[in-house]
Amino acid sequence: MADQRPNGLKANKGIELLTWGTPNGVKASILLEELKEAYGKDYTWQGINISQNIQKEPWFTKLGPNGRIPVIVDHDNGGFAVQEGLAILAYLARHYDLDHKFSFTDPLDISRAEQWMAWQHGGLGPMQGQANHFNRAAKERIPYGMQRYTGETERLVGILDNHLKNTDYLVGNKYSIADIASFGWVNALRFSGVDLDAFPNLEAWWVRILARPAVQKGISIPSRSPFGNEAYLQRLKDDKEFADKEHSLMDAIAKAKEQYGYKYASP
Numbered sequence: 001m002a003d004q005r006p007n008g009l010k011a012n013k014g015i016e017l018l019t020w021g022t023p024n025g026v027k028a029s030i031l032l033e034e035l036k037e038a039y040g041k042d043y044t045w046q047g048i049n050i051s052q053n054i055q056k057e058p059w060f061t062k063l064g065p066n067g068r069i070p071v072i073v074d075h076d077n078g079g080f081a082v083q084e085g086l087a088i089l090a091y092l093a094r095h096y097d098l099d100h101k102f103s104f105t106d107p108l109d110i111s112r113a114e115q116w117m118a119w120q121h122g123g124l125g126p127m128q129g130q131a132n133h134f135n136r137a138a139k140e141r142i143p144y145g146m147q148r149y150t151g152e153t154e155r156l157v158g159i160l161d162n163h164l165k166n167t168d169y170l171v172g173n174k175y176s177i178a179d180i181a182s183f184g185w186v187n188a189l190r191f192s193g194v195d196l197d198a199f200p201n202l203e204a205w206w207v208r209i210l211a212r213p214a215v216q217k218g219i220s221i222p223s224r225s226p227f228g229n230e231a232y233l234q235r236l237k238d239d240k241e242f243a244d245k246e247h248s249l250m251d252a253i254a255k256a257k258e259q260y261g262y263k264y265a266s267p
């Protein structure tokens, strides 16, 4: 049954992906869809609804001790489990991207890709995640936290925008795991209170990547997020109550920035 609560692995061969439709989750599903298209490599997935805390259950944390999605299990490699987006992208590229269609052979390009993926893990993901938390989930509205993390997200996004001034992709002018690592976060920027229109090189990169059929499939696993830039803008148009709430949140973020004298500066 499709919507049965997962309580263990369900495959016994190939890659099994445990994921949810979040910016980190889609890193793994996008690369797996690319590998499927490029090499015919199929995979199995299970939706781990993070609001139900399935990712904290013992069967899951045995595979991914951090209790967060995504996690992959390689049934063709003794059931080896991998947590953390960067490690998942690197593992899949090393073992299954044998023609280096989404990865590199030149040691300096390998390092460049590692740097952008590390940057996503240490910077964009955590800062944008905290922006979402302070803007939307925190029990109290704390203006300092709102402007700090939204501002830091803007600073980081400015770095991507600047880097993409003279190149279509982050490393070697070739679409790769370096781009896939950050795509899910950029795809949710508007929801995080950052105006993508203000970063034209990054917006063009986002449009370019979004147009890939494998990306379209990857961001639909297990189902398409309502927080993606396109869905978010559409809902603003279609749903007045939602739009009113969002506009009042964006005003609160702008006021918080003013209160603490925030000035955009990047890179």
Ligand SMILES: N[C@@H](CCC(=O)N[C@@H](CS)C(=O)NCC(=O)O)C(=O)O
Binding pocket: 022, 023, 024, 025, 050, 055, 067, 068, 069, 070, 083, 084, 085, 086, 121, 125
């Ligand atoms: N650095 C990790 C972050 C993973 C992560 O934070 N996943 C979130 C979803 S985007 C999650 O599982 N949240 C549920 C929880 O915290 O329990 C990665 O890139 O894979």
